[in-house]
Amino acid sequence: MTNAPGSPSTGTPSDGRDDPGDPGAPSALLAVRGVSKYFGAVQALENVDLDVPAGQVTALIGDNGAGKSTLIKAIAGIYAPSGGQIFWKGHEVHIHTPHDAEALGIATVYQDLALCDNLDIVQNMYLGHESTKAGVLDEISMELATKQTLSDLSVSTVKSVRQVVGSLSGGQRQAIAVARAVMRESQLVIMDEPTAALGVSQTAQVLHLIRTLAQRGMGVIVISHNLNDVFQVADRIAVLYLGNLVSSGPVANYDMSSAVELITTGESVRVASSVAP
Numbered sequence: 315m316t317n318a319p320g321s322p323s324t325g326t327p328s329d330g331r332d333d334p335g336d337p338g339a340p341s342a343l344l345a346v347r348g349v350s351k352y353f354g355a356v357q358a359l360e361n362v363d364l365d366v367p368a369g370q371v372t373a374l375i376g377d378n379g380a381g382k383s384t385l386i387k388a389i390a391g392i393y394a395p396s397g398g399q400i401f402w403k404g405h406e407v408h409i410h411t412p413h414d415a416e417a418l419g420i421a422t423v424y425q426d427l428a429l430c431d432n433l434d435i436v437q438n439m440y441l442g443h444e445s446t447k448a449g450v451l452d453e454i455s456m457e458l459a460t461k462q463t464l465s466d467l468s469v470s471t472v473k474s475v476r477q478v479v480g481s482l483s484g485g486q487r488q489a490i491a492v493a494r495a496v497m498r499e500s501q502l503v504i505m506d507e508p509t510a511a512l513g514v515s516q517t518a519q520v521l522h523l524i525r526t527l528a529q530r531g532m533g534v535i536v537i538s539h540n541l542n543d544v545f546q547v548a549d550r551i552a553v554l555y556l557g558n559l560v561s562s563g564p565v566a567n568y569d570m571s572s573a574v575e576l577i578t579t580g581e582s583v584r585v586a587s588s589v590a591p
């Protein structure tokens with residue numbers, strides 16, 4: 315299952331170890347090595363290895379309780395791993411707080427989005443990072459930068475950036491949360507179930523937005539339960555099963571039934587190589 319050649323915990327991001335048949339084993343923006351996480355007696359993650367390249371969308375899939383949220387929270391500085399290492403651009407980093415993650419260029423868009431419904435779009439985009447000019451809020455430049463970012467991301471459905479966020483649709487809210495990550499010049503954007511609460515056309519918009527991020531060279535990790543979304547948007551797939559990363563590789567190595575098999579049993583004979591990272 316997790317028995318990659320050699321010891322996963324001693325692999326370094328530069329050793330090029332990845333699935334055989336994975337063309338060019340992309341050099342990772344983020345590399346997770348041997349990460350474990352215990353909550354008391356519960357082992358939520360066991361010796362997880364994962365490579366996340368820049369310019370690609372990595373879909374993290376797995377059943378409820380598989381450890382998906384725990385893994386991204388370990389990367390985002392919310393949970394301290396019980397063991398293992400995290401490498402950023404080939405260097406080991408210690409991410410103790412969400413601020414540490416943000417300082418590296420890692421932005422996380424959680425399911426609840428952490429937007430303030432009573433504030434407008436510009437205010438949400440700059441929450442905690444307001445621009446000032448001579449001691450007063452620089453509303454004009456914040457408004458212009460917000461409009462520019464939304465237009466760069468082809469978010470065209472928002473009528474006014476002075477609309478309160480509480481009046482937006484689910485898809486628009488997701489777009490604002492992503493745009494906020496982009497405006498902070500993040501290099502890795504992590505999204506936990508971004509389409510879970512969305513209808514068909516809003517889902518299509520958010521999937522398009524996710525592709526746009528990768529095209530702009532960012533690394534993207536997206537957690538999703540919806541395998542249709544995953545196969546539409548992902549370049550790579552990584553499968554967690556009961557805290558173990560049981561398979562990862564280019565999306566072409568998988569199909570719907572092998573992905574379902576891996577999610578439900580942790581194994582699939584149909585995937586050429588089910589080794590991590």
Ligand SMILES: Nc1ncnc2c1ncn2[C@@H]1O[C@H](COP(=O)(O)OP(=O)(O)O)[C@@H](O)[C@H]1O
Nearest residue numbers: 353356358376377378379380381382383384385
């Ligand atoms: N804060 C926590 N305290 C105790 N157990 C937790 C906590 N967060 C997650 N777990 C446990 O860790 C396992 C993985 O959970 P989680 O990462 O939320 O899974 P997923 O996101 O894949 O559904 C589950 O068994 C869950 O009950």
Ligand SMILES: [Mg+2]
Nearest residue numbers: 379382383384
């Ligand atoms: Mg979760």
